[in-house]
Amino acid sequence: MARVSISLRRRLRKRVLASIGVAFLVIALMILYFIEALNQSAAEKGLVLKHRVVEQAFNGYLARAEDEMKFIGQDLSLRDYTSGHELDLLFSHHEVLLFGGLDFFYIEWKNGLHSMDPRARLFTKVNFQPLLREGLINRWTSIMTKDGTILLMYKKKLLSSEQENIGFLYGFISLNDNLTLAHELLESAQVSAVQIYDKVNDRVLLEEHKAGVDLSGSILRSRLPLVSPVQSELQLDIIQKHAFSSTLLTNALPLIVAVGFVLLCFYFFLTRLVKTLLFHPLEAIAYRPEEDLLTFSELQPFKLQSNQYKAFIKAKERRFTLLAESIHSAIIFCNEVAEVELINTEAKRIFPDSDRARTLFDFMPISCHQSIQEALKGGLGVHFDLTINNLGRIYQWQAYSFQNESTYRGLLLVGQNVTQETSLTWQLEQLQPLSSVVQKKVDTDAILNELTYLSMLPSHTNTTHLQGWIALLVSVLDEISTVESDVSYLPIGDVFCQESARVMVAMGVEANRVQLDCSVKAGARVVAVDASFRGLVRVLFMMVMSNDMAERRLTVRFDDSGLEMIAMNDMAFRPLFCWMVNMLLAHLGGQQKTLQNNALQLNLIIEESESKGEFKPLAPNQVVAWVSNDYSNAEAVKEALERLGLQVEEYISTDSFFTQSSAVKKFDAVLIGCDSDVDAQSDMTQALKLKYNRDQLPIVWLNSTLPVKADPHVFTLMGCSFDYSLHQILVKACALEGVVPTYSNGQYESWVMVGGSRVTKAIWYTELENYGITTQWLVDLSNYYVVLSYHPDAVVVLLVPQPETLLLSIQAAFPKVRFFSVQRWPEMPDNVALFEMALPYSGDQIRLFTQDVMHNNANIRSNE
Structure with a gap:
């Protein structure tokens, strides 16, 4: 897997930008926090003022209650009333009692009698005598009854007009669900909740909050002593709901924008500074590798490593050059587009124009181009011989493909001087040719292998086909042994026609068993044909026709280098065919190659006739x-x-x-x-x-x-x-006169002819054509629905008998269909009209029958 390169400059920019972004976020949050803290501090200071306002409201409420007590005391001291009717006197001033601060009052007379405000039982059911002992004159005290009622009690002495003590007046304020007091305390300073706590008695006297206010979130609380006329150490708690102000972000936005602008400017300044002080010097070093010393001591290890690597590469190059010059072979390296990258002295001596050439194809002969292209495509075992006439040498070239430093396919050509070896081989062949015994030994082994294969064929193999196969082998061997043969010039397509027919007859196989791919243009080329060429074509047909593979194809085509034939076969384990192909190709001067799909490719240069043969094209639009x-x-x-x-x-x-x-x-x-x-x-x-x-x-x-x-x-x-x-x-x-079919003009009904031989059909068809009648021929009426559904009023002519039940069912399904028979048979149904005709049918009989049926049709149409 290829590694992805990383840009240090981009990486630094991302890291710096991320760091500045984090710093900006932290500073912005700190700004918001400090502004909010200032707002909260201001709110807490305001809450202390609200504490005083609530305290004044509470004391004012008690002052109103004391004024009410004074009013009641004056009425009881100065007014004339009958003993026991003091409550009637007091409630005659109902506007004071009902809208004052007191919830109820209690009168204790000096003579031991008591008068209780009837409203007292609305707040508590306890006996008041024990509670009265806790009262203090002209002071408020907090008491809690047994039934949990919290009361503020005020005790006032009653004096007569002579300033004599006549009793005591007790005023009570209930702190349980006192909505009036709670409303005044909450609305006086617009707080969310208020609580009055008695620290001496450790109990809460009053606790209320505004309806609909959720105090589960952020709140501000003020807890200070309550200065009041109550005889106790009270503490007043007020709670204010605190929410983040909507103007917080608006107030902080200018400062945040200013900080962001400063940080952005700092980012651009820092990147520019790093680029100037770090990356520009690095780029200068990269573009000037010839400098021995680097300006940065931190990069010295890289420089030392690079120098060591360069020295290592140069040493390898010197060794390789020494090796290339010492093996006495021509060596050429080229890249994927055949551009020369390295060529040694031996190769330059062979190709003196290589210095001015760009690619191999510019200075190497055309005969080598195909092999070079094959090697560039990744072919293995590519080799070719090249004769250098001006030097009088023969070089045998081997092509090797490899992967170069750019991961592309490169090519190495190694040429060895085989002039002396070739000369010695030729001289040995002339002095001591191979004996016929050795040559026949190869033939004998291949033939024995083939005969062994044939003997192992299944027992049901046709002996005639086996005899034909052996006859074909013998004919090919005869042509191999022929020293000289007559040469004739024929279109190559005719040769393939003749040889395919010969193999087809001998083997007893179908002509379409092999798919021959030979175009008209290729087949019309007139070439020199001798016994070896015919034998080669015959062997190819034998190989393809006996092929057990799915594709049996023989391709014939011409290219710039000559004739090319590709045969699909499975003869890899039958050496006789390989030997025959080699022998025939050696005589014809051709080459062979096995393709990846096991197909055999043959290339040979074949002589063509200078005089073109007669070729007649087909007329257009035939x-x-x-x-x-x-x-x-x-x-x-x-x-x-x-x-x-x-x-x-x-x-x-x-x-x-x-x-x-x-x-x-x-x-x-x-x-x-x-x-x-x-x-x-x-x-x-x-x-x-x-x-x-x-x-x-x-x-x-x-x-x-x-x-x-x-x-x-x-x-x-x-x-x-x-x-x-x-x-x-x-x-x-x-070239002959064409066949002109005659068709119906559509003015009469369709006729369906059932049965009859081919000769009978031809006679009837010819006669009915003269009357313009459309006919359809059926073997029987088993599939009548397919035809009669399109021709429900057709005339059905029965040339052969049909089952009675079938005819009746057809009549029921298609009432307008009329049946005619030209022969009588037993159990003929009544819906079949008989027009008996003698065999063989003649034209006169058919004409009379046709005229009679057409006359009946005309009468039926006129009646309709």
């Missing part, structure tokens, strides 16, 4: 009919015809050719395929001859195997079907 029947791989034939520029009308059988409608006005040729159904092919040919009353028709037979009995008046394709062979045979076929 239409052919392809009747495949049971011919296998029919789609390949159709594709080949379309590659020839023909319009192809395909039919799956002879019946579909005769019965299916088509918009084609004329067929320039009719190709009839056949695998095992030979009768279908011959019967269709005979029917067409009878229909058009001539023997010379543009009919082409395509047979999987060669027909036993060929028709002399048709064109039979010999051997494999490929582009060139189809082109040549179609040129001959299209």
